[in-house]
Amino acid sequence: MKKYFGTDGIRGKALEKLNSNLAFKLGQAIAKSLKPMDVVIGEDTRQSSSLLAFGVAYGLALAGVNVYMAGVVSTPMIALYSKETHKIGVMITASHNPYTDNGIKVFKNGYKMLDDEELELEKYIDEDELLVSNSFGKILFTDEVRKLYIDKVNSLNLPSFNQSIIYDSANGANYKISNEIMSHYAKNSLQIGNTPDGFNINLNVGSTYIDTISLKVKEHHAQIGLSYDGDGDRLLVVDHSGKLFDGDLIIYIIAKYLKKKGQLKKDTVVLTRMSNLGVINALKGLGIKVILTDVGDKYVSDELVKNGYSLGGENSGHLILNDYLPSGDGLFASLFLLKVLEEMNETLESATKEIYMYPQVLHNIRNVDKNVLNHPTIINLINNIKEKLGDDSKFFVRPSGTEDLIRVTISHRDETVLKHYLSVVIDEIKRLGEIKK
Structure with a gap:
């Protein structure tokens, strides 16, 4: 089990669980474990982001690593720069969470670190011994992250929209x-x-x-x-x-375009278990194979890279155009989508008209002990519901890796059936997982 890293880097209440001391220790851990010469750091617009960014930077610089501060840039900009320059990238952000939270993502050659790599980093975070170099690293400000990203966008040869x-x-x-x-x-x-x-x-x-x-x-x-x-x-x-139009539908539009152009490598798309069954069936109807991974764009990315696929993502909106960028990028994906719609002379509606979207619900259960998922009654209930729903359905119950809640996802062609079993599992989890005050 990881102590600090969750499904998407380190995340927690800013300046409480995730404070400048932990940021400093992470900087030291990166220096000890990965031994980089240079690291680039970007940040989002949260009040706490600069403090955490400099915490990581000081930990690195003390160990002799040169640090390039990119200021306010997007996560995919840091990922791209990390890949193109072979520098370790660090992004200070809690993504879609409120400003009271913050997080730290680490990129190696443009890709988020996988579980075993994060575990290796964690070995060094709690070490008391400091790594102090005879020659301290420099902390410099850079605009190269922005310039490199602009060059990548311009390489698409986009029309005027x-x-x-x-x-x-x-x-x-x-x-x-x-x-x-x-x-x-x-x-x-x-x-x-x-x-x-x-x-x-x-x-x-x-x-x-x-x-x-x-x-x-x-x-x-x-x-x-x-x-x-x-x-x-x-x-x-x-x-x-x-x-x-969510990530599933956007991926469908782009996949259909790439296949038509002969540019969808191995005629395969990578999605997650959360993707809508209607989109999966529609992709298969186009002769496109669908690979499903665990939830988390880093797992999608790993599958894309290992097997050389072109396109993947999550219905939450992470869209990875692997032939262009190493990570999900909302801005880049939106530009590519606009280009596709213009070339195909399609609207969002017409480009997805053949899809029957299955009713699907994601429900967050709060104020319960997440360990309730280990209770034999809950385990048996989940297994029984899966069996009754059948193969042409989806049913997942999992603890959130970034928030204190349990997520229930259920999808079925019959919405009445869906609502019944959703209610059953929510009631039982609340009953057995109630936190006593």
Whole structure:
């Protein structure tokens, strides 16, 4: 079991569980375990991010590692720079969480570290002995992360987009870069969620609050709305009517395009267990094989890299175009999607008209002991429900790796059946997992 790393790096209450001391120790652990010469550090717009960024930087510099501070940049920008320069990348962000939380993600050659690599890092975090170099590393500021990303976007040879677009940067890490790029390629665009103050990241904006972009699109009679998350690695989209198109549907549109162009390697797409059965069936109908991984974009990424596939992601909006970038990137994916729709002369609706989306519910159970999932009664109940739902369904119950809650996901063609079994499992988990006050 990992002590510090969860499903997406280290995460916790900013300056409480995750404080500058832990950040310093992580910097030391990176120096001891990975022995890099240089490390690049980016951060989102949270009030606590700079303090944590410099905590990591001081731990590294004391050990003789040169540190390049990139300032406010998106997670995928750090991942790209890490891959292209072979530097270790560190991103200070809690992604879609509120400003009171924060987190640290570590990239090695552009990819998030896997479980065994994170366990190796953890061996050094709790060491009391400091690694002090005879020659301290330098802490420098750099604009190279932004420049490299701009070059990658320009390599797509994008057309000018004439449709009216609204994009929501969640008051987060990509608010600068998304404005710079959209202002160039989409003249008829409007940005919202672009006034970060350290406290308003993801606050009533971004991909975790999709109502905002939906209302703005309808208010301004825009053709499409693009919504990113706090660290810029997710994308959700709405059409002119405000209808949501999640990561599954976006991947379907792009996969169909790449297959038609002969550019979908091995005619395979990588999704997670959370993906909608309707999308999976529709992809198979196009002759596209679907590989399912555990939840977490790092598992999708690992599958893509190991087997040389082109495309994968999560319905939450992590979209990895592996032939271009090593990580999910909301902005890059949105530009690619706009390019696809224009070339195909399609709308979001027409490009997905053949899909029957199965009813699917994700319910978060709060204020319960997550260890209740080890209770024999709950184990038996979950197994019985899976058997009764049958093969053409989905049923997962798992503890969150980043929050204090249990997630229940259920999907079935018959919504009445879905609601019945969802209610049964929620009631039993609450009954047996109640936290006594």
